[in-house]
Amino acid sequence: MSDWKQYLSQQAERSGDELNSIMQGIAQNRLREASSHMVLSGGKRLRAVLPMMSAGAVGGDPNTARAWGLSLEIIHNFTLIHDDIMDGDETRRGKKTVHFIYGNATAINAGDVLFARAIEVLDDVDASPDVRLKLYHELGSMVRHIGEGQQQDMDFEDRDDVTEQEYLNMIEGKTSRIFDSALWGGALLGGADEETAKKLGKSGRLAGMGFQIWDDYLDLMSTVEKLGKPVGSDIRNGKKTLMVLHFLENAREDDKETFFRIFKHDDATDMQIDTVRELFRSTWTLKHVEDTCADYIRQTRELTLNLPENEYREHLQDVLRYMVNRDV
Amino acid sequence: MSDWKQYLSQQAERSGDELNSIMQGIAQNRLREASSHMVLSGGKRLRAVLPMMSAGAVGGDPNTARAWGLSLEIIHNFTLIHDDIMDGDETRRGKKTVHFIYGNATAINAGDVLFARAIEVLDDVDASPDVRLKLYHELGSMVRHIGEGQQQDMDFEDRDDVTEQEYLNMIEGKTSRIFDSALWGGALLGGADEETAKKLGKSGRLAGMGFQIWDDYLDLMSTVEKLGKPVGSDIRNGKKTLMVLHFLENAREDDKETFFRIFKHDDATDMQIDTVRELFRSTWTLKHVEDTCADYIRQTRELTLNLPENEYREHLQDVLRYMVNRDV
DSSP states (O other): OOHHHHHHHHHHHHHHHHHHHHHTTOOSHHHHHHHHHHHTSOOOOHHHHHHHHHHHHTTSOGGGGHHHHHHHHHHHHHHHHHHHHHHTOOEETTEEOHHHHHHHHHHHHHHHHHHHHHHHGGGGOOSOHHHHHHHHHHHHHHHHHHHHHHHHHHHHHTOSOOOHHHHHHHHIIIIIHHHHHHHHHHHHHTTOOHHHHHHHHHHHHHHHHHHHHHHHHHHHHSOHHHHSSOTTHHHHHTOOOHHHHHHHHHSOHHHHHHHHTTTTOTTOOHHHHHHHHHHHHHTTHHHHHHHHHHHHHHHHHHHHTTSOOSHHHHHHHHHHHHHHSOOO | OOHHHHHHHHHHHHHHHHHHHHHTTOOSHHHHHHHHHHHTSOOOOHHHHHHHHHHHHTTSOGGGGHHHHHHHHHHHHHHHHHHHHHHTOOEETTEEOHHHHHOHHHHHHHHHHHHHHHHHGGGGOOSOHHHHHHHHHHHHHHHHHHHHHHHHHHHHTTOSOOOHHHHHHHHIIIIIHHHHHHHHHHHHHTTOOHHHHHHHHHHHHHHHHHHHHHHHHHHHHSOHHHHSSOTTHHHHHTOOOHHHHHHHHHSOHHHHHHHHTTTTOTTOOHHHHHHHHHHHHHTTHHHHHHHHHHHHHHHHHHHHTTSOOSHHHHHHHHHHHHHHSOOO
C-alpha cells in the first residue's frame, strides 16, 4: 500500500472511533442510532483526514486539525441523510438509508442534531480565538453554500436549459465547497497565513469539482465490477451531468434525437448505453471531460508546489490527484 | 398599551426588517422564498427581543444582544419548518406550512439553510472573542437539546407509560431551552458575569416551561374566540400534555375509562370536552397545573429580583409573567 493510502486508512480508523464517542453525546436511543447509522458505517473519511494533511503540509501538527475534520465529516453525513430524503433514495453505498430504516421524521431530526453536534465538536479545537471564530463562520457559510447547491441540483431536474457553467456552479456548492473548507481550515490550524490557507482551500475546491465530474464519468465509462452497480445508471435516470450538458450544447440534431430515445429511460439496454458512449466520443464530450479533469489536477498541483517539502505535502498531492483520477 | 408591549412590538418590527435583509443572503429564489415564508410572517418575536431585554436588565446596551436574538429567531423558525414536516401539519398560525407550499424536499433544505444562516448572523455580534465563542457553543448545544426534545415528543406518541417528569424533561428541551439561551446570552452580551447570566437563563427556562404548559392548558380552558380554533383539539388529537399525565396518574379506574372514550377521538363532541374538563377539575389536575405555573412565575421573579432596577428589568419581568399567564 502506498504511503498516503496507509496514512488515510489509519487516520480514518481513528476518526471512526472518535466519531463513535461523539455520537454517544446524543440522548434518546432512537435518535442516537439514526444519527450514527451512516456516520459509523465506515467510508474513506476524506473530509476528516484532509484537514490533517493540510495542517501537516504547511508545516504544522496534523493533530491540530483533528476536530475540524471530525466536524466536517459529521456535516457531510448530515447532508447525506437529508439529501437521501429529498431525493427519495432507499440505498447508499449498498446500505439502506436512514429515512428508509427510521422514517422521515427521525431522519430529518437526526440530520439536524448531527449539524448541531458538528458545532459542538469545535469545542475541541485548540487554536487562537481568532482562528476558532473563523472556523465557526466557515461552518455556517459552507452549509448554506451546500444547501444552495442542493437546491440548484433539484431545480435542474425540471429544466431543459441548464448550462455547463450552471452545472459547475452547482457542484461547487453541493460537492466541492466542503473540500475547500477542509484544506483551508486545516492550513489555518497548522499555522499558515490566510493567503496560503486560501490557496490550499482552492486546491481542495478544484479537486472536489474534479471528484464529482469524474464520479459522473465513471458511471458511464467504468465497469459493473468496479462500480458495484450497472454502468450508465445516470443516463437511465436522466441526470444532467457535465457530459450530458456538453453533448447537448455541441451535438447535431439527429444525434440529440438518438440520445433522447435513451436518456431518462430506465429500461434502456446496455447496447443503448454503448450508443451513448459512442455519441459522447464522437462529439468530443469524453475528451472535454477528461481535459477538464486533467486541468483540475494540474491546477491543484500548482497550488501546492510552494509548500515545504514534507511527507504531508506528498500525501496531500497524492490524495487530491486520486480524488479526480481514480478507477472507482 | 403597557410599556413592555410597546417595547416588544417596536423591536419586533425592527427585527422583522433585519430578518428580511438576512434572508436576502440566500441565493436561489425558491430556497430563499421557502426559507423566508415563515420567518417573515410576523409573530411576537419573543426570541429576538428577550435577549435585548436581558442585556438591558443587567445594565448593558440592549443593542449588543440584537444579533443573538436574530440568530435565535431564525433557529426557532428552522425548527418549526422541520417540526411541521415531522408532524405532517399543513397549517400553522392560520397559514399554510412551508412543506405544504414548497414540498418536503425544499422545506427540509430551507430549514437546514436557516440553521446555517443563524450561524452566519453571529458574525455581527460585537463582543469579546471569549463571549462570542460561548455563543457559538451554545447554539450547537441548544439545537441538539431541541432535537432531543422533539424526538422524545415523537416517542411519547407510541407510549402509554409517559411520566410527568419525562414530559417536563421533554418540554425543557423542545420548547424552553431556547428561552434559557436567549436570556443567558443577552445577559452575557450586556456585560453580566457567568453566574448572573445563568440565573437569567434559568428564569427564561422556567418561563419557557410555563409557556408550554399554559399553552396546553388554554387549549382546553380557553374559548374558541380567543384561541381561533376549537377548544379541546389536544384532547381530540390524543396529545399527552401535563394535564393528561397528571390525570392518568391520579384518577380512579372508572374516570379513566370515561376519559379514554373521549381522548384521541377526533369526533369527540363539545359536551365530551366539557366532561374532560370536569374530570380534570375533580382530580385536582387543573389546580395542579395552575399551581405549577404559579410556581414558575414566582421562581422566575425571584431570579430577577437582584438585578438593577431599570425599565428593562420591568419589561423582562412583565414578559416572563405574561408568557406563563396569558389568556391567549
